[in-house]
Amino acid sequence: EREPKGAAAPQSTAVVNKIMSSEKRYYQIYRGTTLGESLKEALAEVAPKYDLGAETTEGVLAQFDICMTNTMEQLTNSVTITAPTDPSGKYPIYRNVDGVWTFVAKNAQLCVDDATDSVAPLVTIPMLKVVACDASKR
Numbered sequence: 552e553r554e555p556k557g558a559a560a561p562q563s564t565a566v567v568n569k570i571m572s573s574e575k576r577y578y579q580i581y582r583g584t585t586l587g588e589s590l591k592e593a594l595a596e597v598a599p600k601y602d603l604g605a606e607t608t609e610g611v612l613a614q615f616d617i618c619m620t621n622t623m624e625q626l627t628n629s630v631t632i633t634a635p636t637d638p639s640g641k642y643p644i645y646r647n648v649d650g651v652w653t654f655v656a657k658n659a660q661l662c663v664d665d666a667t668d669s670v671a672p673l674v675t676i677p678m679l680k681v682v683a684c685d686a687s688k689r
Contacts, residue, residue, distance in 0.1 A: 581619035
């Protein structure tokens with residue numbers, strides 16, 4: 552049922568406050584995925600129609616961050632990435648800012664092990680960017 556115009560959304564404020572005060576850190580990196588972008592587009596489309604304020608949409612996105620982080624932690628697949636050095640002997644580009652690592656590798660080989668006895672195919676990717684969060688900083 553549609554809420555009246557100007558109705559406050561106390562739950563969204565509570566969700567955002569809970570995330571901000573939580574000991575566990577939730578990053579917004581999943582918002583840039585196809586799923587995250589689709590969610591943002593859907594929110595932008597329905598916000599004017601249902602008078603969703605910025606607090607409500609931010610609460611939805613914050614809950615998305617929590618769900619994606621928790622889901623990714625439960626995955627049992629392992630990924631092996633092999634990135635060859637370039638002709639000058641340099642390793643792939645990497646950086647660490649506030650516990651968020653970014654790795655960029657050219658012609659990386661990716662192998663995903665799904666914990667079965669089957670042999671996982673090796674895939675070569677021309678450009679691979681990996682963003683990872685330092686779990687010890689949580």
